[in-house]
Amino acid sequence: MIGVGLLGLGTVGSGVHQILTNKRDYIKRKLGEEIIIQKILVKDVTKKRKYHVDNFLLTDKFEDVLKDSAIQVIVELIGGEEPSFSYIKEAIKRGKHIVTANKLIMAKHGEEIVRLAEENSVKVYYEGSVGGGIPIIKTLNESLVANKIERIYGILNGTTNYILTQMTEKKVDFKDALKEAQNLGYAESDPYFDVSGLDSAYKISILSSLSYETFVDVDSLYIEGIERIEPEDIEIADELGYVIKLLAIGKRLENDKLDIRVHPTFVPKNNPISRINGVYNVVQIHGDTVGEIMMYGQGAGEMPTASAVVADIIEVAKNIKYNISNGLINNLQPHTLVSIDEVENPFYIRLMVNDKPGVFAKIAKVLGDNNVSIASVIQKHRLTPVVPIFLRTHPVKEKYLNQAASELSMIDDVREIKNIIRVEEL
Numbered sequence: 001m002i003g004v005g006l007l008g009l010g011t012v013g014s015g016v017h018q019i020l021t022n023k024r025d026y027i028k029r030k031l032g033e034e035i036i037i038q039k040i041l042v043k044d045v046t047k048k049r050k051y052h053v054d055n056f057l058l059t060d061k062f063e064d065v066l067k068d069s070a071i072q073v074i075v076e077l078i079g080g081e082e083p084s085f086s087y088i089k090e091a092i093k094r095g096k097h098i099v100t101a102n103k104l105i106m107a108k109h110g111e112e113i114v115r116l117a118e119e120n121s122v123k124v125y126y127e128g129s130v131g132g133g134i135p136i137i138k139t140l141n142e143s144l145v146a147n148k149i150e151r152i153y154g155i156l157n158g159t160t161n162y163i164l165t166q167m168t169e170k171k172v173d174f175k176d177a178l179k180e181a182q183n184l185g186y187a188e189s190d191p192y193f194d195v196s197g198l199d200s201a202y203k204i205s206i207l208s209s210l211s212y213e214t215f216v217d218v219d220s221l222y223i224e225g226i227e228r229i230e231p232e233d234i235e236i237a238d239e240l241g242y243v244i245k246l247l248a249i250g251k252r253l254e255n256d257k258l259d260i261r262v263h264p265t266f267v268p269k270n271n272p273i274s275r276i277n278g279v280y281n282v283v284q285i286h287g288d289t290v291g292e293i294m295m296y297g298q299g300a301g302e303m304p305t306a307s308a309v310v311a312d313i314i315e316v317a318k319n320i321k322y323n324i325s326n327g328l329i330n331n332l333q334p335h336t337l338v339s340i341d342e343v344e345n346p347f348y349i350r351l352m353v354n355d356k357p358g359v360f361a362k363i364a365k366v367l368g369d370n371n372v373s374i375a376s377v378i379q380k381h382r383l384t385p386v387v388p389i390f391l392r393t394h395p396v397k398e399k400y401l402n403q404a405a406s407e408l409s410m411i412d413d414v415r416e417i418k419n420i421i422r423v424e425e426l
């Protein structure tokens with residue numbers, strides 16, 4: 001019998017409890033062992049729960065879980081940095097194996113946690129931390145292990161993909177779409193993490209660390225969220241043959257520098273990533289021997305995430321007697337990140353300008369003076385005296401584009417630079 005202590009009984013914890021309870025016999029048959037939840041830590045033991053939970057399992061004291069000798073595996077599903085980080089460390093020191101879906105902790109403290117786990121001869125599994133139900137971590141650690149990974153493109157946040165899809169297909173406004181995502185249990189307890197791109201950054205940092213045998217510090221990444229995306233950007237993207245996605249990118253460049261970033265991106269409609277909608281996530285990976293592979297599935301939500309977490313619990317149970325490495329800190333190599341200033345992309349720029357002769361000439365001059373070459377221009381909806389202009393540039397380094405943008409904002413007839421979005425010709 002494998003004893004499990006659950007920390008957290010919210011969206012994901014409830015899903016895990018449901019699977020382990022309802023599929024107890026099925027899991028026993030497959031594993032040859034029973035997995036039993038011994039204790040569940042929650043914040044409020046009196047709270048009304050979505051599903052029936054035996055009261056005697058609930059506690060609001062971490063010590064009750066930590067000190068229970070029948071518990072071999074602690075499953076952390078509280079989220080956030082503290083107290084989760086401390087609980088995980090204490091549990092490891094007590095010789096408990098860890099399963100977590102906490103990307104913040106694995107991205108920021110994964111190296112320390114895995115090292116501590118190795119010192120204490122326990123395992124740490126974190127499949128649920130990236131891509132919800134998509135088994136991407138196992139795929140990188142095991143199935144693609146013979147590959148030198150060259151690039152990763154991902155939609156790694158279900159909440160923002162759901163919001164962008166609702167804004168695109170149903171013309172729902174940003175706030176209402178976010179509220180729906182929260183009601184569906186996709187969003188973090190503070191949805192700032194989703195909307196700001198941070199959640200995606202934690203996830204691409206985990207995938208890049210595994211792929212490039214290094215430890216990527218999330219604080220050094222370029223991160224931009226979807227807060228500034230407006231219906232006008234979505235409409236013009238569509239007209240130009242693109243869909244706006246919050247893309248997480250992790251590339252190994254020819255000089256072995258790493259280019260890792262998260263930002264809204266114009267994705268060409270002929271790339272399958274553009275068609276991944278709603279809460280679905282996708283990871284497209286290019287390895288030197290396998291070529292291109294793509295995995296997609298529900299990236300958030302109770303049951304898809306619980307599927308990954310329970311798979312980890314079963315993996316711990318199966319491998320408890322083998323010395324299988326955790327992957328994250330094996331032969332870590334130093335790396336150099338390419339500065340965002342040096343990254344070259346085509347850009348889309350949306351400006352509000354005074355509708356009068358000579359304005360476009362001034363804009364074109366500033367762009368030309370800064371090595372920014374224009375690929376196309378659209379002017380629409382005559383809202384005299386101010387009109388929107390949509391520009392698409394040829395590939396240019398960010399530093400030139402930023403300098404041009406700063407000079408454009410000083411032209412009197414440029415009333416506002418509404419948005420600048422990178423285009424990725426995947």
Ligand code: NDP
Pocket residue numbers: 007008009010011012013041042043044045047076077078079080083101102103128129132185186187188189299300301302305
């Ligand atoms: P919820 O906010 O739904 O649940 C959190 C749970 O933790 C609740 O049961 C809460 O107790 C308990 N809790 C909160 N603070 C404390 C505390 N200080 N001490 C003890 N218990 C506490 O979170 P989710 O289930 O959505 O997320 C859990 C983890 O899974 C996070 O790391 C998240 O990033 C990750 N994740 C979530 C996904 C999703 O779709 N939601 C998908 C993939 C990963 P109480 O019930 O009493 O309030």
Ligand code: HSE
Pocket residue numbers: 129130131132156157158159160186187188194199299300301
């Ligand atoms: N809030 C996250 C998302 C949960 O929306 O993708 C899954 O990690």
